[in-house]
Amino acid sequence: MAGAEKPGNTQPGIAYMAKGGWHWEKGGMILMQEEADAKLVKEPPHWMLFWPVDAEASGFPSRPHKKFGSYVVFDGTPYAHLMIHQDPMELK
16 A cells, blocks of 8 residues: 555445455554564455444444454554454354
């Protein structure tokens, strides 16, 4: 995202990552890029809801709190979005 144009969402968007993904994390916070002492963390399959979202106003936390929880990623930035972990193999 470094040097990328900031998103100009005018409508909500949704994406599903069936194989999950990876992110850099330090002190429980998800980072936009690798930093010293950060660790690479595997994410389970998840939905992403793209629309300007604020963790405090929405009531969602701004960091992962459970293996299959929901939280706002990149809170306080133009890239903030809602992450919803959901592994279809765990659904009944």
